[in-house]
Amino acid sequence: MQPTTIAWITLCAPILAAALILLVTRTNKPLAAGLAILSALIACAGGWFLFSQGVTGDFLGFNWISIGDSFQVPIGIALDPLSRTMLVIVTTIAPLVFIYSIGYMKDEEGYWRYFAGLALFLFSMLGIVLANNLVMMFIFWELVGVSSYILIGHYFRKDSAADAAKQAFLVNRIGDFGFMLGILLFWVSTGTFSFSALNSSAGLFVEHPTMLGVACVLIFCGTVGKSAQFPLHVWLPNSMEGPTPVSSLLHAATMVAAGVYLLARIFPILSASPEACDVVAWTGAITALGAGILATQQDDIKGILAYSTISQLGYMVTGAGLAVSAALPMFHLFTHAFFKCLLFLTAGSVILGMHHEQNIWKMGGLMKKMPITFLTYCCGMLALSGCPFFSGHYSKDLIMACSWEHHRGIFWVVVIAAALTPFYMTRQAMVVFFGKARTEHSEHAHESPLVMIIPLILLAIPAVCAGYAPVEHFFFHEIGSLAEPEVPTFVPTIFMAAFLAGLGLAFLIYRKAEKDPIRIPFLENRFYIDDLYFWIVRIIQGGFARICSFVDRWFIDGILVRGSATLVWSIGFALRFLQLGNIQAYAFFFGAGVIGLIYLILNVR
Amino acid sequence: MPTLANYLIASGILFAIGLGGVMLRRSIIIIFMGLEIMLNAANLSLIAFSRYGLVNGHQLFDAQVLVFFIITVAAAEVAVGLAIIVSLYRARQTTHVEDIDTLKF
């Protein structure tokens, strides 16, 4: 079978499964799950095959839009080292999450809807990974937004879930507006949408650095929306309303990583504009620090992980902004996908064991009740915190070392964030797994079924190993250089100190805590950003809506519609009085009219 | 020698008289007579134009044919109009035009 065919099958198998699930399997739960998992496994096989064969090329599917010479939007697959690696990430995690979902969603309603949504999401995500031009990527970008909406709003009967789904989609849309403008700016300058042509067109912008900077920042807006950077980060914590496997797949490992993937895709042209890279790096750094601070006050087990995701995405974006190589953010994306997905799946296991209780202060002592969950959780937590010999350590420290070399201010910001990460993760571990059980539910918690445990174990392996040098070399040597920059020896010491400080501090504070000893309202209310946005929307959109309503009611309905009708009616009413019934009056009007007409004809040329 | 203007002014005065009859008299029969006077005034001016407007020394008889038609139509109109007046008289017992005014707003 030709590699192109395999690539297309990899892309299209999930959407086929989604269609079949939608049409055929309303009541047949195993069939729905089976179709989705089968398509995910096909995609996985296809992805590994393409990666191992090192298939490279730009495969055109068909020319979707073709206007003149300059506006060409093809639908095609681009296979190069970057997309192959991302393909492996997505298609390896997806089947594991799908299998886990069988156990997690066993008693939930809307089973077929869930798997159809997951299959649709897989299709859209593969579309983003394999797209060979900006417009095609944008189409699939929106499609992942739609699947996210469907999946977050799975429990649509709950108001908070429906609102969260809406918020996710709308906030993403704001970012996508900037994204679209960026695409158009690039097209106006270079006349093409395709990545290969775009990345080699840096020479066109030598005279126009501002244009390049603006276009790159606009495309970065898409990343700000999709990867929940500040200020469009508000949707990600609320997206935790969706089922936990959805949170793990979409909002931890793959969908939110699409923003970082976009930055890596346009890395050659992005790195040609130092101003844009500065904007990107600082946005990432601020996000990393801010989200890290907010995570320390969260009481929801998934909320902590959500803010942690935002913070780690900030790391990846900072890595992209340092303009060292496209591999730097991708490496952290690679390790983060595995350990964050693992962390969310363990959280799901805990939630299921606690009968859908999510507040950490109602848990406790789960270490003995759910041992395998605890062990895999530890793998993920240590990887996230940057403990040596776990995967996260290598990728995070690489980013921080590069920032020492390139951008000293950013370095200190990310170091503080790096100290916060182990703090809040240890807090979570202490409160949830150690100590005594705090409530009835935690007394009677039990381990999850096998179908959920196996994916946990399988994910724990890359969570530990994905950062080791052979693995890193295997996946990333063609994408870019991941060489350690030259740093003075005290820099790695700073990293170790940050890690140990965070770990130790949280251990001491939360070891025997019954309730949270630290309570900062400013942080609990998420820096009041939500309230600010609510106020802005109310003022601007509400005011605008009021003006439109006024215009509609008084001008359009009043003056134009009712006014014209009244005008005609009153003319008719006035003319009615000419019907006198008197013949000679009619004769008079007639005669006078004719005389007047003759006068006009004779005298008005 | 009378000029065309003479005949046209005579026709105009006759028409004005007919118009006055229609607008100022109250009896339906007299109004009808005024209509006939107006038609004849038009006929006069048509015949005058027929005689004075020569093309290469020859008359064009189209105007006289038109007068022929006008006389015919006027006769038919008088017949029908008087029949209507008779029906009106039978219904209202009056020929005074101001009494016939029920088609009002």
Add this chain to the structure above:
Amino acid sequence: MLLASYWFFSTLTVAFGATAILLRNPVSCAMSLAVCFISLAALFISLDATLIGIMQVLVYAGAVMVLFLFIIMLLDLRMEKSRRLNFGATLGGGLVIAAFLSMLVKVVLSDPGFAKPLPPLATPAPDNVRMIGLTLFHSYALPFEAIGVLLLSATVGVIVLSRRTLR
């Protein structure tokens, strides 16, 4: 000769037309109108429109005025009782007539083409009946037939309208 006949007959026409409008007794009005038509016919003949003149006497003075007299006698109309004059209506009518006359006189007197004397005919005294017949049946055959239909419908209409009862 022509001038004298013009002045005589036009004065007669206008005078009797005026009396037809102004008199009170409807029969007197009808008779004045008949004289008016006959002098008009004389004018036509003086303008070399002999067929039309004869037709004017036969149809108008002969048939139409007789019909008028029949109807006046049928309805047994007496002298018109004078009611109060509606001043506004009279004024309005007078204004319309005055406006019309002034416009006509202005137009007629301003155009020099109207002031030429009677042009002579190339062939004196053409056969009027023959010429009218030719023009009528060559160029106006269709209106001629339509007039026929019109007269038929007028006849039918009159008969329907003058039935005593509607049953």
